[in-house]
Amino acid sequence: MAQVDLTGKVAVITGGTRGIGYALAEAFLKSGASVVINGRSAEKGRAALAELGNPLRTLFVAGDVTRREDVEAAVNGALAKFGRVDILVNNAGGSSGFAPVAEMSIEAWDQAASWILNSAFWATRLALRDMEKRGSGRIINISSVEGKQANKSNCCHYITFKHALNGFTKAVAFEYGAKGITSNAISPGAVETDLMKITGRQAAESQGLTYEQFLGNYAAEASTKRINTVEEVAGLALLLVSDLGIGINGAILPVDGGTAL
Numbered sequence: 145m146a147q148v149d150l151t152g153k154v155a156v157i158t159g160g161t162r163g164i165g166y167a168l169a170e171a172f173l174k175s176g177a178s179v180v181i182n183g184r185s186a187e188k189g190r191a192a193l194a195e196l197g198n199p200l201r202t203l204f205v206a207g208d209v210t211r212r213e214d215v216e217a218a219v220n221g222a223l224a225k226f227g228r229v230d231i232l233v234n235n236a237g238g239s240s241g242f243a244p245v246a247e248m249s250i251e252a253w254d255q256a257a258s259w260i261l262n263s264a265f266w267a268t269r270l271a272l273r274d275m276e277k278r279g280s281g282r283i284i285n286i287s288s289v290e291g292k293q294a295n296k297s298n299c300c301h302y303i304t305f306k307h308a309l310n311g312f313t314k315a316v317a318f319e320y321g322a323k324g325i326t327s328n329a330i331s332p333g334a335v336e337t338d339l340m341k342i343t344g345r346q347a348a349e350s351q352g353l354t355y356e357q358f359l360g361n362y363a364a365e366a367s368t369k370r371i372n373t374v375e376e377v378a379g380l381a382l383l384l385v386s387d388l389g390i391g392i393n394g395a396i397l398p399v400d401g402g403t404a405l
């Protein structure tokens with residue numbers, strides 16, 4: 145397969161300073177794209193830009209994706225600095241306040257709705273307007289293995305909004321496929337990132353498990369008997385944004401080692 149060439153393309157990645165988002169930023173940048181990353185912490189943003197090491201083709205826009213104006217600032221930042229958005233990755237997403245449904249707080253539910261689902265809608269509606277002008281674009285939503293199953297306690301919010309993100313992915317694919325714009329979701333299994341180390345630990349504790357047991361359970365439910373890596377997620381993302389990826393639309397693609405087969 146030919147090398148993926150993203151020269152001249154501009155990618156926006158929410159939550160791109162660490163973890164999966166950073167791995168995608170690095171992969172797209174190496175393939176020739178300009179990359180705009182967002183995140184709440186300016187310090188993480190500075191560190192990511194320094195590590196990426198290409199000031200001309202990178203931009204960090206600070207913001208919290210649970211706020212519409214911050215999400216829009218990331219897309220608008222790309223338009224202002226680079227003049228276009230060819231690739232949008234709705235990556236930032238998470239939840240807190242892990243509890244059974246009857247004890248789940250309204251705040252935790254609403255926060256997860258904005259973090260996972262609303263943020264993707266806000267970024268996508270804005271990016272589509274620019275993509276439509278050129279009749280091409282690639283949208284990737286970072287969903288989760290929890291978007292296809294409901295076998296963990298105390299995270300009904302995360303499970304629900306990752307399922308909903310898959311529905312949104314397909315709705316966008318249906319409406320915009322004929323306009324040269326694809327919309328797909330990548331659903332990783334467990335990957336040991338900051339998110340896993342912090343909120344994964346909280347989720348584990350709420351289920352009466354140690355962090356090691358929690359991670360071990362993910363490995364056990366995968367047919368590969370291992371968890372996944374950020375590089376494995378980035379590899380699939382590269383295919384989706386490449387010219388060869390044009391035939392893939394509305395797909396919910398797992399990188400979960402074969403879980404819930």
Ligand SMILES: NC(=O)c1ccc[n+]([C@@H]2O[C@H](COP(=O)([O-])OP(=O)(O)OC[C@H]3O[C@@H](n4cnc5c(N)ncnc54)[C@H](OP(=O)(O)O)[C@@H]3O)[C@@H](O)[C@H]2O)c1
Pocket residue numbers: 158159160161162163164165182183184185186188207208209210235236237238259286287288289331332333334335336337338339340
């Ligand atoms: N890790 C896993 O096992 C796993 C499995 C399946 C799906 N996923 C999904 O993959 C995506 C990325 O997760 P990850 O594991 O790579 O997380 P991570 O390592 O914690 O990185 C998250 C990135 O997003 C940023 N971020 C987090 N919340 C944000 C917010 N509200 N607004 C803006 N930026 C925010 C972080 O920077 P700041 O902290 O500075 O904001 C960081 O750059 C999430 O949607 C997650 O649900 C992860």
